Amino acid sequence: QKEVEQNSGPLSVPEGAIASLNCTYSDRGSQSFFWYRQYSGKSPELIMSIYSNGDKEDGRFTAQLNKASQYVSLLIRDSQPSDSATYLCAVNILHLTGTASKLTFGTGTRLQVTL
Amino acid sequence: DAGVTQSPTHLIKTRGQHVTLRCSPISGHKSVSWYQQVLGQGPQFIFQYYEKEERGRGNFPDRFSARQFPNYSSELNVNALLLGDSALYLCASSRGQGPTEAFFGQGTRLTVV
Numbered sequence: 001q002k003e004v005e006q007n008s009g010p011l012s013v014p015e016g017a018i019a020s021l022n023c024t025y026s027d028r029g030s031q032s033f034f035w036y037r038q039y040s041g042k043s044p045e046l047i048m049s050i051y052s053n054g055d056k057e058d059g060r061f062t063a064q065l066n067k068a069s070q071y072v073s074l075l076i077r078d079s080q081p082s083d084s085a086t087y088l089c090a091v092n093i094l095h096l097t098g099t100a101s102k103l104t105f106g107t108g109t110r111l112q113v114t115l
Numbered sequence: 116d117a118g119v120t121q122s123p124t125h126l127i128k129t130r131g132q133h134v135t136l137r138c139s140p141i142s143g144h145k146s147v148s149w150y151q152q153v154l155g156q157g158p159q160f161i162f163q164y165y166e167k168e169e170r171g172r173g174n175f176p177d178r179f180s181a182r183q184f185p186n187y188s189s190e191l192n193v194n195a196l197l198l199g200d201s202a203l204y205l206c207a208s209s210r211g212q213g214p215t216e217a218f219f220g221q222g223t224r225l226t227v228v
Contacts, residue, residue, distance in 0.1 A: 046219075101163070102148065107157050
């Protein structure tokens with residue numbers, strides 16, 4: 001089982017619709033959860049972070065975390081063509097030595113927002 | 116404030132050569148981590164440095180090494196390059212060593228021929 005799993009997509013949504021991106025993780029010791037947006041040929045850009053169960057909203061973005069189900073999601077409201085990108089789910093897992101932390105990424109979901 | 120800066124942005128090397136990649140974190144950030152991203156995959160953790168000490172290492176061979184300087188900038192070194200080392204190398208800056216937000220630089224695109 002992969003540590004962080006995402007559907008690779010592509011997920012196609014029409015402009016103005018809600019895009020729903022999902023991610024599951026395997027390590028119950030995971031402490032923090034992030035969504036990054038990556039445009040083709042560019043580096044990942046942090047768009048949301050969430051640390052506790054529930055919802056966190058920032059503009060058109062809502063991150064949802066359910067630690068019991070080991071599930072984190074990202075909702076994008078009023079999707080725009082400029083939202084077309086790969087969305088990477090990242091989970092921060094304390095390193096085995098206990099002195100570091102690392103981000104473990106899923107393979108990303110490619111989102112296409114159509115006109 | 117400047118974000119995370121990496122240099123060079125692109126690099127072409129021949130198999131067997133050595134490469135050094137550089138990263139300057141966000142001002143006030145003391146942790147630098149390095150990641151490798153190959154096409155179609157998420158970034159893979161290579162190293163974390165905090166306060167000039169290695170705090171974590173991913174599943175990469177000893178050909179990969181890194182260090183952090185007193186000004187918190189960092190270098191990633193890769194020896195005896197293989198074709199499979201071709202990837203986007205990403206530096207991430209974070210304030211502390213714990214599970215806090217990490218911000219990436221623009222990356223270095225390494226091509227090994």
